[in-house]
Amino acid sequence: MKNTLLVSLSLIVLGLCINGCNSSKKMLQRGNYYQAVMSSIEKLRTSPNNDKARNTLSQAYPLAVGTLMDKIDSEKASRSDFQFTQMVYIFQDLNAMYESIQRAPAAKEVVPNAKKYYSQLANIKPKAAQEQYLAGTAQLNLGTRESAKQAYFSFLEADKFVPGFKDVNKKIEKAYNLAILKVVARLKPIKSRRYNLSANIFYDEVRKVLREIEKDEFIRFLTPKQAKKRKLNKPDQYLVINFEDFIVGETHTQERIEKLEKDSVLLSTITLDDGKKRDVLGTVKAELNVKRMEVISKGIINLTITHGGFDKRVLMKQDFGGQYVWYNEWGHFNGDERALNDEQLAICNAQRIAPLPPQQMFIEFTRPIHAKLRNRLIRFYKRY
Known part of the structure; x- marks a missing residue:
């Protein structure tokens, strides 16, 4: 078993080496000389006696140097606005090959006279x-x-x-x-002490979205207080979010009666004259009385983004609605229990329970609003 495992691992390593060498050779054949050099050196670090990698490196290195030096000459002749910048990148590639060869003894054997271009790079960088x-x-x-x-x-x-x-x-x-796009973001507090904490929980989630957008290093959201402290009198935009309207704890009670029947129910087992037993099947009936209490909480949040210039033109204005319905069902039945399914039996075994606290229901109806608001804000600020 041990020998089999060792053979398998050897074959895997050999396969990786062959694939790596083949990829280096393909790079060489396609004219990607720089990549062929770097790939071959990498292979020689792990497999110093790899003949294919040695052969590829010996062919690719002079071709890579020649190609890169030709690009240097082309940049000098082009006199483009960024010719020296391009030359910096080219000299960096030349030095990268040199440094990689120096760190791989097997590669140094193949290319003992690798060239370095530090002085040329130092002369070009100021330009x-x-x-x-x-x-x-x-x-x-x-x-x-x-x-x-x-x-x-x-x-x-x-x-x-x-x-x-x-x-x-x-x-x-x-x-x-x-x-930087400087946006003054005002998250308006609600006019209710009872739900103020719940609204702040929602606004904390909104602030996380704004921080997420700020991963773009050219967008910053400031509170009105921060803007005043920085004497930012003319921000690029104003963002305002407020609870346009909301209702928490709108209660509805319903009652329904269902007539239930179930066929082919085993009613009894009888014994025939010959001693054999036979099941007697029939229909069972019941009347189910279900009471349902629903507590609905819903609201609308308005998002307005305006230009910070003198015109204060509206860049975006949109309402986002959300709803949460808490419910509880309980009941009883008259008749044969076998006419009820598992769900109906569970209702009959249930007790009337108190609804969630209003503050929690406020949080629940804002969850779908947050998801829609987040997507809209991210889409809007992508353009900036």
Whole structure:
């Protein structure tokens, strides 16, 4: 058994190695020289004597270097707005191959004279930072939120190439502040002390949704108090949520009588003259009296989003309704018990019970509202 397991594991490892080598070779054949190099090196780390990986690496490495250097020449000739940025990425790929080879002794045997391009990369980075800085400045000067977003990313690139390049940190902060959609969110309290705690539980769930939306780094929701503290007199949007109307504990009682019959019920067993026994089947009847109490709680919540400019135009206005029905059934029957099914018997065995506390029913009717409100808010802010 042990030997069988070892053989199986060996075959699995061999299969993975063959597949890995085949994939590296396919990359080479398709002209993906860089990927072929990196894949071959990875295989040689775990299988230093893998002839296929060695062969692929020996072929792919000079082709990868040649292809990447050709791209460098093309970028120099193109004089595009981001030629130095592209050259940075290319030199980083060249150095990534060099570093991977240095960390794999078997790969060093195959490519003993791998080339490094640290000095070239160091010379190019300030030029790449400059072009990203200029691009960011041009976008920032346009003065729109979308252009500020582009500027923010350009300044981050500039800072990545040369940390602290010129006044890039100030530029990053300025672009970020202009790019953020600042929304003052007002969750109106309800005019009821009895349900104030329940409403706050609902609003806590709404705040979680707003935090979820804020995972987009360019949207921020502030309370009116926070906006006042930050002296934010002109936010981009106002978001208001309030309970338009609600009813808790609307009670209805109903009573119904059902005539029940069930056929082919065993009534008795008789003995025939010949001594054999025979079942006597027949119909049984009963009258079921069921009482039902329903307590209905429902409400409507309004969501309004308006533009923060002078026009205060309405961007979205929608009502969301929800309902929760608590009920209890109990009853009794007259007649043959066998005419009742299990559910009907359970009703007869049930006792009248008190409904949920009003505060809990308030929470229950807001659950479907929360689900609909969450989906609507996420869809709306995706566009920003």
